[in-house]
Amino acid sequence: DAKTTQPNSMESNEEEPVHLPCNHSTISGTDYIHWYRQLPSQGPEYVIHGLTSNVNNRMASLAIAEDRKSSTLILHRATLRDAAVYYCILWGINDYKLSFGAGTTVTVRA
């Protein structure tokens, strides 16, 4: 499985943007980049995914480098509810499972 590297933790102030980096230098051409987050004492929830182009949805934006060896999840205006562990995961087209690493713990200050 291709691996991802994320910082252990990041802090942000409420209503400011948060940029969460993810390195995946061994990504293959058919791997999708997925982001999930896990709020305290809850199961993970899907945030966003992409292949080559940048993606936006109501929760976040995903910026993918041109060489696809890195990506950035952008939370445009952090709220206290965005405090969670964020996981960057590569998903191959023939994969059935998600491989969760340690993720990035995001703390939002009021």
Add this chain to the structure above:
Amino acid sequence: NAGVTQTPKFRILKIGQSMTLQCTQDMNHNYMYWYRQDPGMGLKLIYYSVGAGITDKGEVPNGYNVSRSTTEDFPLRLELAAPSQTSVYFCASSPGDSLAKNIQYFGAGTRLSVL
């Protein structure tokens, strides 16, 4: 919308006891999964199923068994519980078709302590 429902939410077992963790989904998803999460760690896959009657091992299957007799239900059985099985267990499901197959929906988890 119920989504993925897990029962029980909490359970304490004695060493050597057995139990079944229940998981049901109402989204007609083909794929279902069981993960465990130890404190401060990411999730590890125990078993998964791509449809009724089909199951396969994940990364950490030892000490567990599963069955999938219906699309909706995917119970996880612990035989002879051990302290190493103290963890939070998450069930998940995904549609299993084309690009949408890779979005998983998780239950709230079952917190299990084996003493």
